[in-house]
Amino acid sequence: MNANSPSPRRFLPGAPLTGRIAVPGDKSISHRSLMFGALAVGRTTATGLLEGEDVMATAAALRAMGAGIERRDDGTWVIDGVGVGGLLQPETALDMGNSGTSTRLLMGLVASNGITATFIGDASLSKRPMGRVIEPLSRMGAAFTASPGANDSQTLPLTMRGAHPAVPIEYRLPVASAQVKSAVLLAGLNTPGVTTVIEPVATRDHTERMLTGFGADLTVEEVAGDRVIRIRGGVDLKPQDIVVPGDPSSAAFFVVAALLVPGSDLVVANVGLNPTRAALFDVLRAMGGSIDELDRREVGGEPVADLRVRHSGLTGIDVDPAVAPAMIDEFPVLFVAASVANGRTVTTGLDELRVKESDRLSAMAAALTAAGARVEEREDGLIIDGSGGEPLRGTADAITTHLDHRIAMAMAVAGLVSRDGVDVDDTAPIATSFPMFETLLAQARA
Numbered sequence: 001m002n003a004n005s006p007s008p009r010r011f012l013p014g015a016p017l018t019g020r021i022a023v024p025g026d027k028s029i030s031h032r033s034l035m036f037g038a039l040a041v042g043r044t045t046a047t048g049l050l051e052g053e054d055v056m057a058t059a060a061a062l063r064a065m066g067a068g069i070e071r072r073d074d075g076t077w078v079i080d081g082v083g084v085g086g087l088l089q090p091e092t093a094l095d096m097g098n099s100g101t102s103t104r105l106l107m108g109l110v111a112s113n114g115i116t117a118t119f120i121g122d123a124s125l126s127k128r129p130m131g132r133v134i135e136p137l138s139r140m141g142a143a144f145t146a147s148p149g150a151n152d153s154q155t156l157p158l159t160m161r162g163a164h165p166a167v168p169i170e171y172r173l174p175v176a177s178a179q180v181k182s183a184v185l186l187a188g189l190n191t192p193g194v195t196t197v198i199e200p201v202a203t204r205d206h207t208e209r210m211l212t213g214f215g216a217d218l219t220v221e222e223v224a225g226d227r228v229i230r231i232r233g234g235v236d237l238k239p240q241d242i243v244v245p246g247d248p249s250s251a252a253f254f255v256v257a258a259l260l261v262p263g264s265d266l267v268v269a270n271v272g273l274n275p276t277r278a279a280l281f282d283v284l285r286a287m288g289g290s291i292d293e294l295d296r297r298e299v300g301g302e303p304v305a306d307l308r309v310r311h312s313g314l315t316g317i318d319v320d321p322a323v324a325p326a327m328i329d330e331f332p333v334l335f336v337a338a339s340v341a342n343g344r345t346v347t348t349g350l351d352e353l354r355v356k357e358s359d360r361l362s363a364m365a366a367a368l369t370a371a372g373a374r375v376e377e378r379e380d381g382l383i384i385d386g387s388g389g390e391p392l393r394g395t396a397d398a399i400t401t402h403l404d405h406r407i408a409m410a411m412a413v414a415g416l417v418s419r420d421g422v423d424v425d426d427t428a429p430i431a432t433s434f435p436m437f438e439t440l441l442a443q444a445r446a
């Protein structure tokens with residue numbers, strides 16, 4: 001993304017969403033396909049890989065550390081791995097762009113290789129907390145240094161020296177974060193002995209599922225309500241042929257748009273429904289949304305279905321904070337749904353939203369308020385009094401997205417259910433996770 005050239009856009013009310021669209025590949029699974037393929041011995045292929053800027057940042061970094069990564073003309077990605085422990089020292093800084101997942105997972109990989117790498121990122125990523133991975137990875141032996149003149153040693157740019165051999169740890173996650181869990185497990189791949197991560201609250205489990213498929217020695221056990229994940233280091237990974245399912249986090253924008261815009265009847269095809277990801281659809285159904293699963297099947301070891309979504313009157317609810325990790329990236333668009341529902345929606349336990357690409361609680365409270373919604377911002381959530389099905393007023397001035405793709409897409413959806421339209425200051429960040437967003441929106445409204 002070129003931070004110097006914002007792409008403002010106005011999203012207007014109009015046609016219902018109809019027909020059938022297919023969302024692009026899952027971002028979390030795409031990052032991991034490249035990373036695990038890069039560590040395997042031999043050639044991995046991936047079809048349906050998300051070709052968004054975040055995933056391309058991961059690809060570029062892995063290439064800089066010796067992996068062969070190419071896209072064939074038929075859209076298949078081919079990854080030639082260097083083997084566990086085989087990463088080379090990159091010659092230049094690794095540019096992580098806007099991507100927290102690239103940064104934290106690659107730091108995990110580098111942590112147990114005897115190489116030094118510098119991580120840089122855009123203005124949004126450079127504000128995000130890295131202490132959460134610095135702490136466990138330092139305990140494993142990695143050494144971090146802030147750039148000269150930096151006033152914070154817990155944010156990018158950061159240089160890290162991996163440890164070889166690294167030290168296995170047992171780590172209880174202090175925050176519900178799949179990125180932190182994955183960073184420690186990936187460091188564990190090249191660490192002698194057994195590295196253990198204890199999750200008091202389950203988060204997305206793609207790392208565990210996929211590493212098992214790649215032949216890692218990994219176990220998951222439930223112990224007194226905790227998930228205990230153990231990985232034995234030094235085991236070779238076997239290359240895989242991966243089919244990446246569609247991203248439920250991208251589908252979310254179309255599902256909410258179809259629920260809210262009168263007359264809509266849309267099939268969103270190929271939506272990944274891993275239970276650690278799919279809570280938004282349950283919450284929307286509990287609010288009265290008509291979302292039917294068609295042709296439930298397995299794609300790449302993940303449950304997938306086509307979702308048929310019909311316009312529905314929604315009723316506000318109290319969202320159980322226990323489901324938050326399974327829909328953590330979907331709250332911005334849920335807040336839009338709540339803004340036009342009947343009655344009050346209360347969300348709590350969402351402190352993690354403050355450390356995403358933007359502070360998503362304050363960004364969405366400000367944006368929705370500017371569009372005429374009734375929103376109260378609390379420390380750990382929003383309370384939203386819905387319009388009872390009436391359109392939102394719309395904005396007079398462009399809302400600020402803070403380099404956050406999900407704020408941009410959520411407010412685009414708000415524009416579809418507004419009277420006057422919603423101005424978004426910059427849609428360029430959408431390309432980090434969903435480059436086809438506006439094309440598919442036009443297709444669904446044609």
Ligand SMILES: O=C(O)C1=C[C@@H](OP(=O)(O)O)[C@@H](O)[C@H](O)C1
Pocket residue numbers: 027028029100101176177178179180182204328329352
């Ligand atoms: O592991 C992953 O692929 C991700 C984990 C989540 O972040 P946290 O682990 O910081 O919650 C999520 O917000 C992000 O979009 C992708």
Ligand SMILES: C=C(OP(=O)(O)O)C(=O)O
Pocket residue numbers: 054098099100101102329356357406433
């Ligand atoms: C939080 C997100 O991604 P990341 O942490 O990888 O930047 C997201 O995609 O909403």
